[in-house]
Amino acid sequence: MTSQRRAFDRTHTDELAAFVQASPTPYHAVATAAARLEKAGFRQVTEAEPWDGDSGGRYVLRGGAIIAWYVPEGARPQTPYRVIGAHTDSPNLRVKPRPDMGAAGWRQVAVEIYGGPLLNSWLDRDLGLAGRLSLRDGSTRLVDVDRPLLRVAQLAVHLDRGVNDNGLALDRQRHLQPLWGLGHAEDGDLIDFLAAEAGLAADDVAGWDLMTYDVQPPAYLGRDRELLASPRLDNLLSVHACTAALIAAAAHGDGLPYIPVLAAFDHEENGSESDTGAQGPLLGNVLERSVHARGGTFEDRLRALAGTVCVSSDVGHAVHPNYAEKHDPTHHPRANGGPILKTNVNQRYATDGSGRAVFAAACERAGVPFQHFVSSNxxxxxxxxxxxxxxxxxxxxxxxxxxxxxxxxxxELCGADDPHLLASALYAFLRG
Known part of the structure; x- marks a missing residue:
């Protein structure tokens, strides 16, 4: 197959960089995706209101999760779905309920470790702060301090002479609390500061979900700009690709044999067990209500699910040139080699032979190469x-x-061509 059949090109990667920059938190990511869907003609529906079965695009937001779908003209109650799934969250440092702390004349922010970050990668970086503020009237407000505000300062080598030989040891409680100024803990006013940034009075804020992020923007690197360095590629790369693929599929939605669905969940990095995670009921509720909105029954829902296929898209490991022994010797995925198909016989990945055949066919239709990934035993x-x-x-x-x-x-680092190769494959999968 030739590249002319691909739905996306390097422009997609430029747009990915902008998407990541606009999405420092899961809440911002779903807002950014929703804005793109609105521009493409999708309309938001709420879970508390009745839904209709008309054709067209819809989406539901809940916290850091978004479910979007397109009902083609003539879709029946038992029409199967094609689902593309991803997650919106990334490992980071998140603000505790009592955020103000300090020592030795420094003002600090109390943070908790979310997910499984590479802790040393957060040292000596310029960090912003973003998330959502919950207000006393029951509403929420997004906030984003997109400038250097915080820093987790590393201990000088002069005070840890063996660090380069013995390895860096970080105490998760004592060594990762960011600085954000001079003063004392009792001077703390982080939430007052963030309320002002959001144009609110401090008394308006009743709760918060806040997290740090690296403010350095995404950038191409390499002699031929063939690589993309960026925060939150895990897994905003997939959220962006899924959103683009759904919009493209909906733009040519007449005659689709399936109902294309985007499901981007929160909390994957800590197990997915929440009302906005993949363990929760959100996707199942949306699919069931979509069937009923088209006049379907319980039997129709089961028939629709029987023909449904899901592609779960999440980043994987490229072979590392300095640590090749950590990878399976016969499976070495490479940057710009196309998307990877992940397999694990112990069901850490869901791929089996029938799923592999569906994705391989989509890649062939899209003119996209693909690679295989398995972990070393x-x-x-x-x-x-x-x-x-x-x-x-x-x-x-x-x-x-x-x-x-x-x-x-x-x-993180990926090949600059791989994001649009993935999006092209997902688009072909949705088209069926």
């Missing part, structure tokens, strides 16, 4: 929303992604 294998989605909803699921380096670092 000597290394534990990570997991994704794929097995959860497959088990919870009883649908065929295949795990895919883009190979990257420095996964769970504050700044």
């Amino acid at each position: 000597a290394m534990p294998c990570g997991t994704t929303i794929g097995p959860i989605t497959s088990a919870r909803h009883g649908i065929t699921t295949v795990d895919v992604g883009v190979p990257i380096l420095s996964m769970h670092s504050a700044r």
